[in-house]
Amino acid sequence: MAKESFDKEIQFLRMLLLTSGAFSRKQFAERLGISVHTFDKTARRLKDILLSIKKEQAQQDSLELNQFTRFNYYETSEPLLLFLFRAKSLKESESYRLSVLLSAMQEQALSATELLEVCNRLFPSEIVLPDEKTIRSDLKYLEEVGVITREPGGRPIRYRLHNEIITQLTDEELLDLYDYVDVMANTQVPSVQGYMLRDNLKKMVKQLHPAPVFTERFLYKYHFHSRILDEAHLYTLFQAIHQKRKISFDYFTPRSGTKYAAQNTNPLFEKKSTGRKEHVLPLKVIYDHQYGRWYLLAHKHGKGMVKYRLEGITQITEEDVVSVDVFMQQQEQLAESIRYSWLIDTGRPLKVKVRFFNPDGYQPNFVKERVSLQGQWGVITEESDDSFIYEIMVNGITEIKPWLRSFGSSCEVLEPAFLRRDMIKEWKEILSYYESVRENL
Amino acid sequence: MNPFEKIFNYQIISRLEESGTIAITSHERTWLKTMLAHPAARHAFSEETLTKLQGILAQVEPYDLSGGFVEKAKSQEKQIYHPLLRKFRGILVRKQGMYITYQNRNGKTHLEQRGFPYKLEYSMVKREWYLLWYHFRIKSFMSTRLQHVFSVREHPVSSQVAQETIAIIETSLEMRKEQAVIEVVPAYNQELTRILYAFSCFEKEVEYLDQADTYRIKLFYLEDDREYILSKIRFLGTRIRVIEGKKLQLRMYESAQKALLRYGISMRNPETSE
Numbered sequence: 001m002a003k004e005s006f007d008k009e010i011q012f013l014r015m016l017l018l019t020s021g022a023f024s025r026k027q028f029a030e031r032l033g034i035s036v037h038t039f040d041k042t043a044r045r046l047k048d049i050l051l052s053i054k055k056e057q058a059q060q061d062s063l064e065l066n067q068f069t070r071f072n073y074y075e076t077s078e079p080l081l082l083f084l085f086r087a088k089s090l091k092e093s094e095s096y097r098l099s100v101l102l103s104a105m106q107e108q109a110l111s112a113t114e115l116l117e118v119c120n121r122l123f124p125s126e127i128v129l130p131d132e133k134t135i136r137s138d139l140k141y142l143e144e145v146g147v148i149t150r151e152p153g154g155r156p157i158r159y160r161l162h163n164e165i166i167t168q169l170t171d172e173e174l175l176d177l178y179d180y181v182d183v184m185a186n187t188q189v190p191s192v193q194g195y196m197l198r199d200n201l202k203k204m205v206k207q208l209h210p211a212p213v214f215t216e217r218f219l220y221k222y223h224f225h226s227r228i229l230d231e232a233h234l235y236t237l238f239q240a241i242h243q244k245r246k247i248s249f250d251y252f253t254p255r256s257g258t259k260y261a262a263q264n265t266n267p268l269f270e271k272k273s274t275g276r277k278e279h280v281l282p283l284k285v286i287y288d289h290q291y292g293r294w295y296l297l298a299h300k301h302g303k304g305m306v307k308y309r310l311e312g313i314t315q316i317t318e319e320d321v322v323s324v325d326v327f328m329q330q331q332e333q334l335a336e337s338i339r340y341s342w343l344i345d346t347g348r349p350l351k352v353k354v355r356f357f358n359p360d361g362y363q364p365n366f367v368k369e370r371v372s373l374q375g376q377w378g379v380i381t382e383e384s385d386d387s388f389i390y391e392i393m394v395n396g397i398t399e400i401k402p403w404l405r406s407f408g409s410s411c412e413v414l415e416p417a418f419l420r421r422d423m424i425k426e427w428k429e430i431l432s433y434y435e436s437v438r439e440n441l
Numbered sequence: 442m443n444p445f446e447k448i449f450n451y452q453i454i455s456r457l458e459e460s461g462t463i464a465i466t467s468h469e470r471t472w473l474k475t476m477l478a479h480p481a482a483r484h485a486f487s488e489e490t491l492t493k494l495q496g497i498l499a500q501v502e503p504y505d506l507s508g509g510f511v512e513k514a515k516s517q518e519k520q521i522y523h524p525l526l527r528k529f530r531g532i533l534v535r536k537q538g539m540y541i542t543y544q545n546r547n548g549k550t551h552l553e554q555r556g557f558p559y560k561l562e563y564s565m566v567k568r569e570w571y572l573l574w575y576h577f578r579i580k581s582f583m584s585t586r587l588q589h590v591f592s593v594r595e596h597p598v599s600s601q602v603a604q605e606t607i608a609i610i611e612t613s614l615e616m617r618k619e620q621a622v623i624e625v626v627p628a629y630n631q632e633l634t635r636i637l638y639a640f641s642c643f644e645k646e647v648e649y650l651d652q653a654d655t656y657r658i659k660l661f662y663l664e665d666d667r668e669y670i671l672s673k674i675r676f677l678g679t680r681i682r683v684i685e686g687k688k689l690q691l692r693m694y695e696s697a698q699k700a701l702l703r704y705g706i707s708m709r710n711p712e713t714s715e
Contacts (some may be wrong), residue, residue, distance in 0.1 A: 006445060018637040022647035022656065048450045085444050086451035098448070099456035106462045145448050146467025163465045164497045165473070173490045179530060180485040183522050184476040187563065189512065192444050193472035199454075200463050207461065209534070217533045218526075219562040221571075222642040222669065235442040254634050262482035283509075290514040291638040291702040311634075331508065343513045355701075364546055373516045373568065403514075410697030424704050426678050431697035431708060433682045437690040 006087055007314040008034065010229050012042050014311060017226050049083050074329060078216075079185070079195045079223045084232070093127050101138060102161065105148055111156035123195065152398055166201070171208050178205050179218070186220045189287050192231045224292025230310040237316075240282050244327040246319040247282055249277030251311040252309050275314060280306060281322055283334045288343050290403075295344050299330045305337060307344050340395045342403070347396030352378075353415040354404060357387045367410045374403065389414075397422070442468055467501070473502040481521040516568045523570045523587045531595070534557055536607075538598035541574070544589040554578065554595065557606045561587070565642075566669065577608050581614045584665070617663045621670070621686025625656040629680040636680060639673055657684070671696070 011032055023031065029039035097119070104110055104118045112135050123129055130138075139159055142148045149162040162352050169177060178201040184192030252275045280298035283305075287294055294310035337346040356367050369392055371380070378392030394400050395417045405410050405426065413420045447453070447467060457464060476482070477498070482491060532539055540553045557575040562584070564571065570587040598606075624637055633656060637647070644661040661671055671692055674683060683689045698708045 004445070014513060018634065018641060019647045019649075020645060022649040027649070027651075052451050052455045067566055083451065086449050086454060088445045088447045088450045090452060094447075095450055095452035095456065097451050099460065099462070102464050103460040106460075142448070145446055146470065147448060147464040161462075161464060163463055165465060165470065165494065166463055168493065168497060169490070171635045173486075175530065176486050176490060176527065177494070180476070180482065180522065181473065183485070183526075183563070184479070184481070187521055187565070187568075188476065188479075190472075193442075193466075193468045194476065196449065197465065197469035197473060199703065200469070201463075203458060204463055217561055219560050220565060221562055222565045224565075224638070224642055226638070226641055232444055235444065238506070238509050239442075242505075255559050268610060285510050287510075287514065288514055289511045289512060291635065293507060293638060323529070335589070338511075340712065341513065364548075373519070375513070376514065385481045402676045405678050406672040408671075408696040409703055411700075412703040416514065420704070424701065424706065427697045427700045427704075428695050428706075429679045430675075430693065431701065433679075433693035434690050434697065437687070438694050 004089060005315065006084065006232060008032075008038075008042060008088055009084055010048060010232055011311075011314075012039075013084055014226055014229050017081065025436075045194075046083075046087070049086055053083055053086060079191075079198075079228060081228055082192070082195045082199070083191055084229065085196070096123075096127055097130055097134075098138060098142070101135070102142070102147065105159055106161050109151040109158035109160035111158045112139060113156065114158075130391065166204050174201065174204060174208065174251050177201060182218055186218075186223065189227065190231050190234055196227070227287075227292040227294070230294040232314055233310055233316060234285065234294075237282050237285055237310075240318060241284070243321060244281075244324065245321045246279065247316055248277060248279045248319055249313045249316045251278045251308060252276075252314065254309050254312055278306075278308070279319065281327070281330060283331050284338075286338075286344055287309070289345065297334060297338070297344065299334075305334060305346060307346075338395075340393050342394050342399035345394075345396040345399045347398075349393050349395050350397070350416060351391060352394055352397065352400060352413070352419065353389065353391045355387050355389055355412045357410045357412070357415055358385070358408065359410070367407065368403075370407075444468075444469075468499055470501045471504060474501045478503060479521070484522045484524045485527070498548050516566065518568050520569045520588070525572075525587050525593070526561060526570065527588060528593060529558055529561055529572065532591075532593075533560075535595075536598075536600065536603040538577075538596045538602070539574075539593050541585075541593045542591045544591070550591070552715045556583070557598065557603070557610075559607065559610050573610075575610050582610055614663065617665065618661060619664050619668065619686070619688075620659060620661050621689050622684050623658045623660065623674070624682050624684045625658070626680055626682055627653070627655050630654065630656065632680060636677060639677060643670075665714050667692075 015028065015032060019028075024037055025039055029036045032039065032261055034042070034438075041304060085144050095155050100119060100416055101115055104115060110118070112132055114132070114137050119130055119135070125182055139148065143150070143159070146162055148159045151158040151160055165177070166174065178198070181198045181201055183192055185191045185198050188194070237247075239245075249301060256431070278300070280300045282298045284297045296308045296313065298306055298308065300306045338344065340349040356371055358365050358367055368388065371378075371388075375390060378394075380388050381391050382389040392400070397416070401419065401422070404413060405423065413423045446466065446468070448464065456713070473494075477491070477494060486494065519583050536553065538557045541556050542550065543554070544550050555577045557577070559573045559575065559582075562571045562573055563569070572583075572585050572587055572590060574583050574585065576583050623640075625633060629636070637658070640658055640660060643666075646659045648657040648659065649655075650657065660670065669686065671689060674681065674689065674693060675696060683693060701708060
């Protein structure tokens, strides 16, 4: 059986979160490159997942996916889209069996035979009883993902839950751990596994401090919720980079109309995929904090260095391994070419020189504070009472320009001259957008 | 490492929750081990707890992201975990009041003020923590950098006072809500996702006008966020236009006018220079 892919769900959730409410079902489906029927099916499936893990919300039976992505900032800091990673399909009997096994091993260490007895005792008649071979293969899987561990001692081998990070901590330590995991999952990348751990710890903390005592204490302002969607592909890419392995994928440029192409397994209905097939050697993954987006930088035969947005990458397949020399050479070249990238621009490096103006009066100097916080490797070269000069070597001006413009009249571009001219032109245009507002006053 | 492991499946998770079982994977332990190596961990745990956690995770290999991963345009991380978070946690969990000594934004110190803590807020942009609280004497909702809190001690309040204060805070937050409508200039529709990403950290609704092939983003935000929204609007430049929201429109007008003055261009006579 082909490996289950979640590309459709990822694109679906991304579009839902970004375009909240903009499109009808038909428009939404068209843009995703799926049929309205598939749209409905995907929506229903995601809603089912959401309802089964958010029981409180399930009571309000009117929960709509659309409303769900309109978050109320002060109510909760739950990761909105984490439920995507709970979407793996599983037979009812398997999910039942695995949870019975785990619950039994939480109480005491048990062998495969003993677990079989537990199943005999607990399974309702409508669910098929597993045989010992099935249980052994379940145990093998659970040991592989690290949720259970072998007890020391001889045969028969007994297994118990591998959750010392919960059982060996005091209540107070557990609260410390919950808070730390919450903070780190929200402020650092990658974070999906951190959010999973947060979910687990939260259950434990809630058992210790039942509602209404348990409250969300921390809020994260200006947080990009969609950033975790692209973590779906992250480990495949990290692994390929680690193994120096080429990959291929269907790429949908973010500017193209559709985001996804249905994979029809029946050749009679096979449509030509609208994505572009890419074969590359992946070199580096970049996370851009400005927009909360991910990029892959890779080497492509005959084209040199190519940049991809992770959100456009679907259907990744692993290919051949390249030699260490080839890989190292490409990585060094890449490191050199992004050394001065504000984000990922690999254009010609040039010096940008600007004057920042300090705020009037006795206010705290928030301009300088922001420049030192966000100005990356740029330096302040001159300072006077009312202004300071900031200089930076940067690849091209495209990526730094929005940042400079965001300072409004607190920033004057000095060099290069063409950037100065650009800035003037843009401010004139922006002024023209609002002239009528002024006139209407 | 596959983030879509079947152990994460929603039916399993929901069943485990019913039976009170907690199953932690090696993925989660690996992540935790990586995060414990961060200097912030020293502020979050006592030495004893940290040693205990490191002992439990001794066999776990942390991620090695060097070489394959890089973060760009990241603000300097002044602060991730503030030591006062632990102190406030107790007060917040017990829903109690406090005496707080802090410095305001102009540098003036206020001694032992009676207040009620509401939430702790981390700004992903400024990369620092703020305490959101209610100041009893001046009857105001406050936001104070944890960096500017010098001392805090718990002061008991009745559960009725706690409830009333939370209600006052929530009403005041509600009253501070503003909204604005931003239109994507249709010539830039191709850059729609970039623009939507930029606003994805706000509560919003998007409208698509089919006939005109135009996108409109209605933003809901607190007045305190206005400055940040303005910086985002300036960031996106000519791609977008504020079409509803007088305050934002006027500020954008002033901003453009003053920016041009920096280049010696007066808006009354825009052709005079450069």
